[in-house]
Amino acid sequence: MTNKELADTFLLIAHLLEIKGEVVYKTLAYRKASENLTNLGRDVNVIWQEGGQKGLLEIPGVGKAIAEKIDELLSTGQMSFLEKLKKEVPEELASLLSIPDLGPKKIAMFYKELGIKSIDELKAAALEGKLRDLPGMGAKSEAKILTGIEALGRRSGRLPLGTVWPFAQELLESLRKVKGVKRAEVAGSLRRMRASIGDIDILVSSTDPEQVIKAFTEAPNVARVTGSGTVKSGVEFHNGMRGQIWVHAPARFGTALQYATGSKEHNVRLREMALDLGLSLSDQSFLKEDESEILCATEEEVYQLLGMDWVPPEIREDRGEIQLALQKKLPKLIEVKQIKAELHSHTTWSDGQLSIREMAEAAIAHGYKVLAVTDHSAAIGILNGLTPEKVLEQRKEIEQVRKALGDQLTLLHGVEVEVRADGTLDLPDEVLASLDIVVASIHQSMRQPRAQITERMLAAIHHPHVDIIGHPTNRKLPDREGADLDMDAVLKAAAETDTALEINANPARLDLDDVQARRAIEMGIKLSINTDAHHSDHMDFLFYGVATARRGWVTPKDVINTWTAKQLKDWLAS
Numbered sequence: 001m002t003n004k005e006l007a008d009t010f011l012l013i014a015h016l017l018e019i020k021g022e023v024v025y026k027t028l029a030y031r032k033a034s035e036n037l038t039n040l041g042r043d044v045n046v047i048w049q050e051g052g053q054k055g056l057l058e059i060p061g062v063g064k065a066i067a068e069k070i071d072e073l074l075s076t077g078q079m080s081f082l083e084k085l086k087k088e089v090p091e092e093l094a095s096l097l098s099i100p101d102l103g104p105k106k107i108a109m110f111y112k113e114l115g116i117k118s119i120d121e122l123k124a125a126a127l128e129g130k131l132r133d134l135p136g137m138g139a140k141s142e143a144k145i146l147t148g149i150e151a152l153g154r155r156s157g158r159l160p161l162g163t164v165w166p167f168a169q170e171l172l173e174s175l176r177k178v179k180g181v182k183r184a185e186v187a188g189s190l191r192r193m194r195a196s197i198g199d200i201d202i203l204v205s206s207t208d209p210e211q212v213i214k215a216f217t218e219a220p221n222v223a224r225v226t227g228s229g230t231v232k233s234g235v236e237f238h239n240g241m242r243g244q245i246w247v248h249a250p251a252r253f254g255t256a257l258q259y260a261t262g263s264k265e266h267n268v269r270l271r272e273m274a275l276d277l278g279l280s281l282s283d284q285s286f287l288k289e290d291e292s293e294i295l296c297a298t299e300e301e302v303y304q305l306l307g308m309d310w311v312p313p314e315i316r317e318d319r320g321e322i323q324l325a326l327q328k329k330l331p332k333l334i335e336v337k338q339i340k341a342e343l344h345s346h347t348t349w350s351d352g353q354l355s356i357r358e359m360a361e362a363a364i365a366h367g368y369k370v371l372a373v374t375d376h377s378a379a380i381g382i383l384n385g386l387t388p389e390k391v392l393e394q395r396k397e398i399e400q401v402r403k404a405l406g407d408q409l410t411l412l413h414g415v416e417v418e419v420r421a422d423g424t425l426d427l428p429d430e431v432l433a434s435l436d437i438v439v440a441s442i443h444q445s446m447r448q449p450r451a452q453i454t455e456r457m458l459a460a461i462h463h464p465h466v467d468i469i470g471h472p473t474n475r476k477l478p479d480r481e482g483a484d485l486d487m488d489a490v491l492k493a494a495a496e497t498d499t500a501l502e503i504n505a506n507p508a509r510l511d512l513d514d515v516q517a518r519r520a521i522e523m524g525i526k527l528s529i530n531t532d533a534h535h536s537d538h539m540d541f542l543f544y545g546v547a548t549a550r551r552g553w554v555t556p557k558d559v560i561n562t563w564t565a566k567q568l569k570d571w572l573a574s
Contacts, residue, residue, distance in 0.1 A: 002043075048074050069082075096110075122149070161190075175202065183250075204247045231246060246260060259283035315551065344502065349373075356394075372414045416440075418440075439466075439502070451486075467500060
């Protein structure tokens with residue numbers, strides 16, 4: 001079994017235990033084991049062969065009980081615990097958990113009351129009105145399930161950028177150590193930093209392609225080779241991802257990288273431009289009419305030959321970038337180093353994992369000049385969510401940390417206040433007025449009809465104390481679609497009220513997305529790129545938020561996080 005197959009087995013166990021109603025810590029243990037097996041850099045079969053059960057215990061998140069189950073699976077191809085569990089909870093029920101907003105308790109009820117085991121059976125029951133009379137259900141809940149099933153059908157099977165990017169960087173690091181490799185870069189949608197990724201495309205510049213391909217296809221993290229040649233090879237990794245590698249001579253690397261990066265629409269336009277110059281552009285070179293070649297070792301040479309500026313990969317989508325590159329008028333896109341403030345973070349006062357002091361020190365270590373502590377208000381059921389009384393208590397600690405840090409960091413006292421289902425905010429106006437910054441977000445009642453949830457959002461935008469709208473649609477990648485907002489109305493209101501909209505840098509969100517971000521800046525709306533950090537490590541997510549902003553053509557002047565502390569305070573005060 002591959003690592004991915006083992007991981008899927010333990011995830012199935014977690015799902016079935018959840019539906020069965022097992023205690024949370026047990027389901028979490030199996031889910032954690034699944035995650036660690038997915039991300040394991042080595043073939044678990046090799047670990048098992050070398051060290052048996054004892055060796056398996058060295059895998060993070062694998063204790064004695066799980067090691068025994070892995071050993072049984074690898075030895076016999078079966079697991080008695082899982083077979084017994086399947087008799088109690090039909091395996092097919094796990095697929096129902098993929099339906100947005102459908103939890104294990106309702107799945108168990110549908111099975112017990114109506115014998116429903118599959119998505120098709122659930123859809124048929126909902127269409128026939130059989131769910132609405134069950135306990136805790138109703139016509140709206142029934143319609144919500146049908147909406148979730150429809151959303152499930154729209155999923156692409158692509159993986160989130162934040163899952164693929166770190167793994168791809170490990171591949172590049174390994175390939176760059178291979179003798180003869182001059183350059184190794186990701187290409188395709190990964191280099192263009194799309195929110196979701198299919199396969200990993202890698203371009204390598206080397207004079208010894210055979211050695212590079214051998215290193216790639218025989219790496220410890222490769223489960224199987226899907227295709228092998230002298231220039232290109234494909235593999236499936238133990239974590240289930242797929243990758244392709246192309247190896248080109250250094251003199252041809254520029255055209256190869258440009259071609260493999262895409263997008264298809266961008267490349268078509270470049271080829272048309274080449275033809276107008278009497279040239280044929282391919283991944284190998286520019287070919288003249290007399291069959292002689294013009295080689296390009298760098299991408300800059302490719303674009304220069306076409307009479308245009310080099311185009312950043314993130315905006316190669318044929319959305320106007322080619323015309324501006326020809327005019328030498330491409331915008332200077334925002335960069336990570338230009339971000340000076342984190343304006344959305346959480347501490348142990350709500351669901352964060354570090355104290356205010358620890359988060360402040362982490363912000364300083366990450367180069368920030370400003371940190372806003374914006375713990376959740378109490379409405380969404382977060383442990384220790386802020387009530388009016390707790391806001392006052394927290395302020396005392398904020399003041400203590402301010403004194404301790406001096407001028408190293410400007411520490412703002414804020415809140416991420418919940419926008420309730422009726423559009424009101426979860427804290428009184430006098431409390432919000434006393435804070436330095438207010439981020440308003442929607443986390444609950446996500447499936448309200450478009451008109452209703454849009455009015456709810458508009459109420460928050462028009463509230464005089466709201467400064468930033470956090471992750472506006474509240475989508476979660478790859479499984480949860482965002483709220484069905486009328487974005488035209490939302491953007492118009494943000495422009496009218498000078499309310500900033502957030503690009504949430506958590507790779508599970510990236511919300512606003514790139515298209516909405518571009519529309520926002522065209523309307524003069526301010527953006528705020530935040531990591532929504534719940535731990536110091538989360539501040540590293542900034543990279544993904546900036547990448548999304550770059551895809552939206554965002555420049556430093558569009559983002560309030562690039563401002564000085566004084567500029568921020570002046571804007572907040574206004």
